[in-house]
Amino acid sequence: MPEKKYSRILLKLSGESLKGKKEYGLDISILKFISKQILSLQTMGLEIGIVIGGGNIWRGVDYELIGMDRSTADSAGMLATIMNALSLQDSLESMNVDVRTQSSINVPSVAEPYIRRRAIRHMEKGRVVIFAGGTGNPYMSTDTAAALKALEIGAEVLIMAKNNVDGVYNSDPLVNNDAVKFSSITHYDALSKKLNVLDSTALSLCMDNNLPIIVFNIFEDMNIIRICEGEKIGTLISTD
Numbered sequence: 001m002p003e004k005k006y007s008r009i010l011l012k013l014s015g016e017s018l019k020g021k022k023e024y025g026l027d028i029s030i031l032k033f034i035s036k037q038i039l040s041l042q043t044m045g046l047e048i049g050i051v052i053g054g055g056n057i058w059r060g061v062d063y064e065l066i067g068m069d070r071s072t073a074d075s076a077g078m079l080a081t082i083m084n085a086l087s088l089q090d091s092l093e094s095m096n097v098d099v100r101t102q103s104s105i106n107v108p109s110v111a112e113p114y115i116r117r118r119a120i121r122h123m124e125k126g127r128v129v130i131f132a133g134g135t136g137n138p139y140m141s142t143d144t145a146a147a148l149k150a151l152e153i154g155a156e157v158l159i160m161a162k163n164n165v166d167g168v169y170n171s172d173p174l175v176n177n178d179a180v181k182f183s184s185i186t187h188y189d190a191l192s193k194k195l196n197v198l199d200s201t202a203l204s205l206c207m208d209n210n211l212p213i214i215v216f217n218i219f220e221d222m223n224i225i226r227i228c229e230g231e232k233i234g235t236l237i238s239t240d
Contacts, residue, residue, distance in 0.1 A: 010150035015055035054080025074138035085132035104136030161218035167235035
């Protein structure tokens with residue numbers, strides 16, 4: 001059994017990462033790849049919480065731009081995160097991973113309500129807990145939900161899985177070939193430089209509560225396992 005650096009983590013998965021090369025929806029092969037990485041973490045004995053986005057199905061900001069009420073658009077986006085959470089739950093269960101989905105909006109026929117103490121108890125029993133429904137409020141991104149849930153469950157680190165980006169850069173590496181990658185950066189500098197690695201509310205929450213963030217590319221095989229073993233992968237955002 002490899003040594004692990006962390007006991008409890010919060011993994012943030014973007015909805016966009018689940019669509020693969022499709023324009024929208026789910027790529028089953030991607031879902032299985034991510035599930036295998038999570039299974040490996042569970043085998044290491046980690047307690048795992050997951051927040052999942054819904055951008056592969058619905059992005060509230062995009063629909064606001066074409067005239068939809070922002071609160072309504074964001075509520076639809078929360079439902080998209082539940083669809084993704086159930087899909088990930090099913091994929092994990094097919095690999096015999098014990099998993100529970102909790103939602104910040106009330107959908108009792110498909111997911112438990114989010115109850116902090118119950119979520120912690122699930123993880124103590126070795127179950128993976130998927131947090132769906134964002135924060136349950138409009139105008140709040142799933143990045144903010146991830147920061148909030150990480151703090152509530154006492155996670156030691158927030159691990160941000162990115163799609164085709166292996167860390168934090170001084171500009172968009174997909175546009176600028178000369179973009180420089182940071183091996184580490186403070187929360188404050190990430191905010192002041194407006195690097196857009198995650199939204200300012202999430203960054204501020206983590207900064208105010210000394211929660212480190214690791215940004216990495218989930219599609220490089222074994223990356224997340226190496227991170228949880230203490231290897232320096234991607235970019236570390238921390239107070240120091």
